[in-house]
Amino acid sequence: MEIKELKAIARTVRCDIVKMINIAGSGHPGGSLSAADLLAGLYFGGIMKVDPKNPDWEDRDRFILSKGHVAPVIYSVLARKGFFPVEELWTLRRFGSILQGHPHKQSTPGLDCSSGSLGQGLSITNGIAIAMKKQNRDVRVYCMIGDGELDEGQIWEAVMTAAQHKLDNVCAIVDYNHVQLDGTTEEIKDMGDLVQKWHDFGWNVIELDGHDMAQIVKAYEMAAAFKGKPSVLIANTVKGKGVSFMENDCNWHGTAPSDQQLERALMEIGA
Amino acid sequence: MKRVPMRDGYGKALLELCAQPDNKIMVLDADVAKSTRTVWIRDQYPEHFMDMGISEQDMVGTAAGLALGGMIPFCSTYAVFLAGRAWDQIRTTVCYNNLGVKLGGAHAGISVGPDGATHQALEDVALTRVLPHMTVIVPCDAEETRKATLAMAKRPGPCYVRFGREAVPVVTDENTEFEIGKAREVRDGSDVTVIANGAMVYEAVMAAEKLAGENISVRVLDMHTVKPLDTEAVVRAARETGAIVTAEEHQLAGGLGSAVAECLATLFPTPMEMVAVNDTFGQSGAPQELMDHYGLNAENIAAKIRQAMERKR
Ligand SMILES: Cc1ncc(C[n+]2csc(CCOP(=O)(O)OP(=O)(O)O)c2C)c(N)n1
Numbered sequence: 001m002e003i004k005e006l007k008a009i010a011r012t013v014r015c016d017i018v019k020m021i022n023i024a025g026s027g028h029p030g031g032s033l034s035a036a037d038l039l040a041g042l043y044f045g046g047i048m049k050v051d052p053k054n055p056d057w058e059d060r061d062r063f064i065l066s067k068g069h070v071a072p073v074i075y076s077v078l079a080r081k082g083f084f085p086v087e088e089l090w091t092l093r094r095f096g097s098i099l100q101g102h103p104h105k106q107s108t109p110g111l112d113c114s115s116g117s118l119g120q121g122l123s124i125t126n127g128i129a130i131a132m133k134k135q136n137r138d139v140r141v142y143c144m145i146g147d148g149e150l151d152e153g154q155i156w157e158a159v160m161t162a163a164q165h166k167l168d169n170v171c172a173i174v175d176y177n178h179v180q181l182d183g184t185t186e187e188i189k190d191m192g193d194l195v196q197k198w199h200d201f202g203w204n205v206i207e208l209d210g211h212d213m214a215q216i217v218k219a220y221e222m223a224a225a226f227k228g229k230p231s232v233l234i235a236n237t238v239k240g241k242g243v244s245f246m247e248n249d250c251n252w253h254g255t256a257p258s259d260q261q262l263e264r265a266l267m268e269i270g271a
Numbered sequence: 272m273k274r275v276p277m278r279d280g281y282g283k284a285l286l287e288l289c290a291q292p293d294n295k296i297m298v299l300d301a302d303v304a305k306s307t308r309t310v311w312i313r314d315q316y317p318e319h320f321m322d323m324g325i326s327e328q329d330m331v332g333t334a335a336g337l338a339l340g341g342m343i344p345f346c347s348t349y350a351v352f353l354a355g356r357a358w359d360q361i362r363t364t365v366c367y368n369n370l371g372v373k374l375g376g377a378h379a380g381i382s383v384g385p386d387g388a389t390h391q392a393l394e395d396v397a398l399t400r401v402l403p404h405m406t407v408i409v410p411c412d413a414e415e416t417r418k419a420t421l422a423m424a425k426r427p428g429p430c431y432v433r434f435g436r437e438a439v440p441v442v443t444d445e446n447t448e449f450e451i452g453k454a455r456e457v458r459d460g461s462d463v464t465v466i467a468n469g470a471m472v473y474e475a476v477m478a479a480e481k482l483a484g485e486n487i488s489v490r491v492l493d494m495h496t497v498k499p500l501d502t503e504a505v506v507r508a509a510r511e512t513g514a515i516v517t518a519e520e521h522q523l524a525g526g527l528g529s530a531v532a533e534c535l536a537t538l539f540p541t542p543m544e545m546v547a548v549n550d551t552f553g554q555s556g557a558p559q560e561l562m563d564h565y566g567l568n569a570e571n572i573a574a575k576i577r578q579a580m581e582r583k584r
Pocket of ligand 1: 030032034067069070116117118145147149179180181239253301303325352
């Protein structure tokens with residue numbers, strides 16, 4: 001797919017996100033918007049090997065949304081990819097919906113794991129990656145992690161596990177938007193030089209602009225080509241990207257836009 | 272009736288504690304300070320506040336150290352991530368050392384609503400209740416949460432208080448008595464006793480009022496302290512009314528109903544019914560919708576009261 005088309009899909013995903021959360025009346029727009037380009041690139045840029053007609057295909061690539069609160073972004077991507085009808089998006093968080101507030105594997109076609117308790121996704125990713133290697137399956141496993149989520153010690157335990165076992169079929173993606181729930185990552189638990197940290201832990205580190213579609217696709221390709229070590233994309237992003245009044249503001253971490261704000265947001269994104 | 276979220280009571284009590292001269296209070300949070308209301312401490316008493324980031328296990332361990340160093344630490348985050356994620360730290364570091372670490376579990380119960388099962392703590396009372404030295408409190412409204420939090424600061428040893436996210440009816444006031452370990456009789460009755468805690472106390476009173484019209488006299492106990500359980504009040508209720516119904520916003524296994532059953536089975540076997548979530552995860556939905564779906568309401572309590580009374584004969 002052309003970069004131009006990928007950008008258009010990312011805009012559609014952003015519109016879906018703000019609309020879904022507006023209708024639901026609750027949800028997490030900030031971190032969903034910051035991850036929109038990265039996930040549009042992953043699913044539509046010829047990277048992820050999946051089949052919407054056969055969501056349980058054994059040789060598909062896997063995606064673990066470790067920062068589960070941004071469920072709206074993966075729901076939109078899966079719907080647009082054809083895993084379920086787009087109309088389902090407008091039932092987000094409602095009683096009986098296939099789209100639970102946080103990802104629930106048993107409810108939603110295309111989800112590879114439930115999540116919502118931060119810090120656990122990379123361990124799960126490693127487990128799947130090891131299982132694939134043991135069975136000689138050519139499967140890559142992707143895992144998106146929040147930068148605030150890196151506060152969790154389990155992430156760093158898993159970082160060492162992946163390096164120890166040379167899991168080069170693992171690709172972690174850090175959504176480095178510098179904002180968590182209570183404030184900026186620097187105010188709360190400063191991570192210093194993140195690129196150096198992952199490098200020192202034995203990973204192949206690729207730093208990129210997480211909103212530049214050409215860079216995104218290239219980074220995934222570089223990660224796939226790298227052998228002998230797990231790869232991590234340190235993606236520089238903006239929380240709330242695309243909606244000016246949501247950008248870089250922790251107050252938009254978990255707040256739904258009003259009808260008026262939605263209208264403004266949709267105009268700014270421009271589908 | 273005035274409705275206030277219980278977490279407001281938690282935040283208010285912490286403000287009162289921090290206002291005392293020469294206090295040793297430290298309030299810790301794990302990146303959800305706005306939700307737990309500890310943001311009030313961050314803004315007014317920053318020297319008494321630490322945001323530990325999304326590091327629940329680290330938070331509880333640090334609090335243990337603070338307690339060993341002579342401070343009174345309060346750890347606050349969502350109940351799932353406190354009682355669940357940091358359970359081993361709570362068990363082996365806090366409780367085994369019998370440390371005065373105070374735990375505030377927010378957003379507890381099914382009424383968390385649209386966030387769904389991952390965030391609906393329905394196991395935290397069971398998880399904390401099994402730990403030696405631990406005190407477990409489930410207040411019924413914002414005012415009782417305030418009093419419980421203040422009482423925890425004075426009580427030696429580990430304490431856990433759980434509270435919900437939604438605004439719920441305020442059924443007590445400043446003058447209502449509160450003592451850890453002592454059940455509060457909300458309403459006297461002679462045919463059956465409902466032993467409830469949390470938001471279910473209000474529902475129990477509604478059920479009692481409804482049944483009064485049918486000439487059924489229902490006693491209601493606010494069992495805010497699950498541990499140590501007020502066994503005297505439980506046995507007295509069993510002896511005097513002959514049937515017991517428990518009601519809680521928690522899994523049936525291991526919660527208040529289990530604690531009451533353990534007490535009655537050994538001390539005074541009595542017909543008993545339980546209102547609780549029965550071995551299933553929650554799901555997304557509006558808070559009231561979910562409370563109704565899982566039978567956590569006055570209607571279901573009334574139904575269980577009738578069942579318990581049937582079994583009296
Ligand atoms: C174990 C755990 N602790 C706390 C939370 C509550 N919580 C949800 S999102 C969030 C902040 C996440 O920040 P970050 O990882 O930077 O995500 P992003 O900014 O990309 O949304 C917190 C504290 C949680 N879901 N899980």
